[in-house]
Amino acid sequence: MSETTAHIQAPTQAHSGQQHPIRLYLLVWGLLFVLSAFSYMVDYVGIQGYARWSLILLFMMLKAGLIVAVFMHMAWERLALVYAILLPPPVLVLVFTALMVSEADYTILTRLAFFDTAP
Amino acid sequence: MAQFIQSHSAPDLRPAGLRGVAADFSSDQRAFKTASWGKAMMWIFLLSDTFVFGCFLLAYMTARMSTPVAWPNPSEVFALHIGGQDVPLILIAIMTFVLISSSGTMAMAVNFGYRKERARTAALMLVTALLGATFVGMQAFEWTKLISEGVRPWENPWGAAQFGSTFFMITGFHGTHVTIGVIFLLIVARKVWRGDFDEERRGFFTSRKGHYEAVEIMGLYWHFVDLVWVFIFAFFYLW
Numbered sequence: 281m282s283e284t285t286a287h288i289q290a291p292t293q294a295h296s297g298q299q300h301p302i303r304l305y306l307l308v309w310g311l312l313f314v315l316s317a318f319s320y321m322v323d324y325v326g327i328q329g330y331a332r333w334s335l336i337l338l339f340m341m342l343k344a345g346l347i348v349a350v351f352m353h354m355a356w357e358r359l360a361l362v363y364a365i366l367l368p369p370p371v372l373v374l375v376f377t378a379l380m381v382s383e384a385d386y387t388i389l390t391r392l393a394f395f396d397t398a399p
Numbered sequence: 400m401a402q403f404i405q406s407h408s409a410p411d412l413r414p415a416g417l418r419g420v421a422a423d424f425s426s427d428q429r430a431f432k433t434a435s436w437g438k439a440m441m442w443i444f445l446l447s448d449t450f451v452f453g454c455f456l457l458a459y460m461t462a463r464m465s466t467p468v469a470w471p472n473p474s475e476v477f478a479l480h481i482g483g484q485d486v487p488l489i490l491i492a493i494m495t496f497v498l499i500s501s502s503g504t505m506a507m508a509v510n511f512g513y514r515k516e517r518a519r520t521a522a523l524m525l526v527t528a529l530l531g532a533t534f535v536g537m538q539a540f541e542w543t544k545l546i547s548e549g550v551r552p553w554e555n556p557w558g559a560a561q562f563g564s565t566f567f568m569i570t571g572f573h574g575t576h577v578t579i580g581v582i583f584l585l586i587v588a589r590k591v592w593r594g595d596f597d598e599e600r601r602g603f604f605t606s607r608k609g610h611y612e613a614v615e616i617m618g619l620y621w622h623f624v625d626l627v628w629v630f631i632f633a634f635f636y637l638w
Contacts, residue, residue, distance in 0.1 A: 298509065298513065298615060299510070299514075300510065302507060302510060305503065305506040305507055306503070308506075309499070309500075309502075309503035309506070312499045312502070312503075313496065316492070316495050316499060316632075319632070319633065319637060320488065320492045320495070322637065323474050323488050323636075323637050324488075332637075333638070336633050336637045336638065337633065340630065340632075340633035343629045344626055344629050344630070347622055347625060347626050347629070348622075348626065350506075351502055351505075351506045351618070351622045351625075352619055352622045352623070352626075353615070357433065357434060358413075358419060358423060358431070358433050358434070359415070359417070359419055359423075360419065360420045360423035360430050360431060360432070361431045361433075361434050361439065361442065364430070364431075364442075364446075365442050365445070365446050368446065369446070369449045369450070372450070372453075373450075376457055377457060377460070380457050380460060380461045381460075381464065383461065383465075384460070384461045384464035384465040385464070385465075387461075387465035388465045388466070391465070391466075391467050392467055
């Protein structure tokens, strides 16, 4: 009995739906505003190169995480649903990205070699 | 071991963590124990939509990486002339804030829906729809501006020809999603306003009893549209 209780989830809002304090939504709303302002500032200030790309990706991931976790209630769903929905996109899209990066590299090298339209 | 006996009336007694994932997927009848049929189906639809937009953004990446012609600078292309100077990307920034605000009002509508506050839920959904319509209007303005400046799917005055086709494809598809969302919002808001979910009135299409969960499922779609914009904003407009 005692060793099974460790695996048992505390009773949550199973059938009454997702009920969370309004304050939490307002907090996330505010955070999304601030993060959007930050990512806009990256462009406005004119940060370039690797700093620009990493900042854009950082703010993008933070915003996406907040929307999915709080607004879409993924933080409170059972792990079976969370994994079924959130695991496939990054894995498959990243594999596809790797394929297309190598494809695009091949295309541009071919174009440069045969059409000689270097920028 | 009585805790592990599954029944729909006591879903809270299921194991948590990875053990729970294994138990849910190997269990009888259904894997998503706490998500209703409607919610699970909306999530699976959104998963497929993720791949649609993922493919669009990947096509954009491939086009941009493989062209020897310089890519037009979005910071300048989407600048607006305000007060005697060019403000970079300002329209897109405002559109982003409008869409985020609509997500905020939608999240609150879901919350008030579960509290069965009919009027507030409907009002917040109407505000969400209004903000969504504003977004689409601003996008129409942006399209008009770019088309009048000579952007076509096959050419533009500033650089790589693929810029136009990618722009119209990605923002067009996203704008279509927002438009469908606005229509969907108005339909659900009307049902909330009429009290369909209080009296469990059956839907005209599925004939299933109406519940306030419909507002949350609607919200999932709307937040997804906002989520996609986060990625478009980062990769297309800022990169």
